[in-house]
Amino acid sequence: MAEYALKLTGIEKTYGTTIKTKVLHGIDVSFKRHSFNAIIGQSGSGKSTLMNIMGTLDLPTSGVLEILGTKTTDMNKKQLAVLRNETIGFIFQHHYLLPEFTALENILMPAKIKHGRITQADRAYALELIEFVGLTQVKDNPANQMSGGQQQRTAIARALINKPEIILADEPTGALDSESTDKVYQLLRDINTTYQTTFLVITHDRKVAEKADRIIELKDGRIELDVVTKSS
Amino acid sequence: MLSLKIAARFLFSSKLQTLLIMLGIGVGVSVQVFIGSLIGGLQNDLIDSTIGSQSHITIRSQMRDERLSVSPSFLSEVEDISSEIRAVSSVLEGPGTIDNDVGDSIFIRGFEFERANDIYRFDEALISGDIPEHDGVLIGKDLAEMLAVEIGEQVRIVLPQQGFDTFTFEISGIFDLGVASVNETWFVMRLETAQTLFDTNQVSAVEMQVNDVFATTEIAERLMEAYPDLRHTEWQASNQELLSGLEGQSISSLMIQVFVMISLVLGIASVLAITVLQKSRQLGILKAMGITDFKASTIFLAQGFILGVFGALIGVGLGLFLNVAFTQFAVNPDGTPVVSLQIDPAFVMLSALVAITASLLASIIPAKRSAKLSIIEVIRNG
Numbered sequence: 001m002a003e004y005a006l007k008l009t010g011i012e013k014t015y016g017t018t019i020k021t022k023v024l025h026g027i028d029v030s031f032k033r034h035s036f037n038a039i040i041g042q043s044g045s046g047k048s049t050l051m052n053i054m055g056t057l058d059l060p061t062s063g064v065l066e067i068l069g070t071k072t073t074d075m076n077k078k079q080l081a082v083l084r085n086e087t088i089g090f091i092f093q094h095h096y097l098l099p100e101f102t103a104l105e106n107i108l109m110p111a112k113i114k115h116g117r118i119t120q121a122d123r124a125y126a127l128e129l130i131e132f133v134g135l136t137q138v139k140d141n142p143a144n145q146m147s148g149g150q151q152q153r154t155a156i157a158r159a160l161i162n163k164p165e166i167i168l169a170d171e172p173t174g175a176l177d178s179e180s181t182d183k184v185y186q187l188l189r190d191i192n193t194t195y196q197t198t199f200l201v202i203t204h205d206r207k208v209a210e211k212a213d214r215i216i217e218l219k220d221g222r223i224e225l226d227v228v229t230k231s232s
Numbered sequence: 233m234l235s236l237k238i239a240a241r242f243l244f245s246s247k248l249q250t251l252l253i254m255l256g257i258g259v260g261v262s263v264q265v266f267i268g269s270l271i272g273g274l275q276n277d278l279i280d281s282t283i284g285s286q287s288h289i290t291i292r293s294q295m296r297d298e299r300l301s302v303s304p305s306f307l308s309e310v311e312d313i314s315s316e317i318r319a320v321s322s323v324l325e326g327p328g329t330i331d332n333d334v335g336d337s338i339f340i341r342g343f344e345f346e347r348a349n350d351i352y353r354f355d356e357a358l359i360s361g362d363i364p365e366h367d368g369v370l371i372g373k374d375l376a377e378m379l380a381v382e383i384g385e386q387v388r389i390v391l392p393q394q395g396f397d398t399f400t401f402e403i404s405g406i407f408d409l410g411v412a413s414v415n416e417t418w419f420v421m422r423l424e425t426a427q428t429l430f431d432t433n434q435v436s437a438v439e440m441q442v443n444d445v446f447a448t449t450e451i452a453e454r455l456m457e458a459y460p461d462l463r464h465t466e467w468q469a470s471n472q473e474l475l476s477g478l479e480g481q482s483i484s485s486l487m488i489q490v491f492v493m494i495s496l497v498l499g500i501a502s503v504l505a506i507t508v509l510q511k512s513r514q515l516g517i518l519k520a521m522g523i524t525d526f527k528a529s530t531i532f533l534a535q536g537f538i539l540g541v542f543g544a545l546i547g548v549g550l551g552l553f554l555n556v557a558f559t560q561f562a563v564n565p566d567g568t569p570v571v572s573l574q575i576d577p578a579f580v581m582l583s584a585l586v587a588i589t590a591s592l593l594a595s596i597i598p599a600k601r602s603a604k605l606s607i608i609e610v611i612r613n614g
Binding site for chain 2: 048052057058077081083084085086092096097100101109110112117
């Protein structure tokens, strides 16, 4: 098994065709498996772009991305979709649940995409995750009839359902109050310890970032700072 | 299955919109079913009233005015040539004139009534009197009016072919076959009477009716194989106007149906195109979770399918209701429907299938759009 969950070599990203805006300037960075990493930076520093590229939601203009030792450069859209489904869990700032489905159905959706149906094991695991994130009471509520914190915890459980190796979280607490923020971060750390999942969390909150094993600061599309706070 | 489930959920989450599209499809299908059944019924009525009491295929001798010798078994032999042949009857005919000042022309026709009734339905067409049992005659109501005669009165006729001899017949019945020329000229009697009159034991022609009036050519070919010495005429030869009328009706009905379908497709396509926009956020999420572009596009095909199936069901129900309502309310003074509707299950099924196919076709464009939808755009603008 590869040592690194993610390895980026010379990643560049330019937007626009006539007026070109270079957002990322040759990013070289690797993230060890099972580590908990924070990416910080001001808005416009390129951190969301980097995150989208790491999650194969966006393609780099140049450079190589390896996920668990596999180069994504030569993969087609379908292979990328399967890769995302099986190895990456996303947590977005605005929780992004499907409002037409209940909390439990939302959590099971990646499993359903993976297997085409819900297995007994999937269901059992989903219930375990719901318990873990404390949503047992509201699991059958429609997604849009829950509080912001509940929706974000649903999104976290959904990110975990296929037991992904990597979780990418873009400002996961950006829309939450400070109490919920602490709860969610504690939850992410617990998941990191319990399920050995690699975390990459984008945040603008330094207090949050300081709880990570490693902090990377981006400025103007370059890595400004790379600090390991805890050896893992 | 996943696509179908997501599609169903999407549709269910905007109930009013879904209901409106289904109703839209339903109205289209009901128009289809209604117009189709109406035109079908109209054509059947028209065919029935025009050639329902006519010979569909007539066989005669190759030579003009030469008569045929018909053995008693010949008619059943002809009947056995095709199961499509419904009725066979022989006729002996000839010209004559009424012995009056004007000298009205008549067309003498001698039938075996047991057989001829299967073609001409004299028994139903009689306004008064009875089928002649001996030497009486049946005349049309127009001829009866012209001559001012009634049942039981005598009519004298002259036969130019028989040396202008005169003969007298008693009128035993007056018929209305619905065709003026027939009602004015036919002078109908038993075959034996006619044979005595013309001093022959032969007949002029053998007439027949078939089940499917548009299949006469094939049957005629088989007849000609069996009887190469005889010549045949089909009903189409003397009914060109009817044929072109029917064709015109079929084409206009088809045109209406095609345009209804086109408007249906456009309607569904535009509504589904909007739902792609409405659901672009959800599609972005599903794609981030790893749904493939193809699967994502099948969600919209599934939506089209669901809308098509339910729309077709509504449409068939509504169409049949319209048909029934039409036969109930659009009636002649005597209570019979103006047009007897013909509900053809195969046609109704076809209309439903066409609607489902149209809905599927209409969902192709939105499906393609959904496949192209980029996740990053949704996430960035979300």
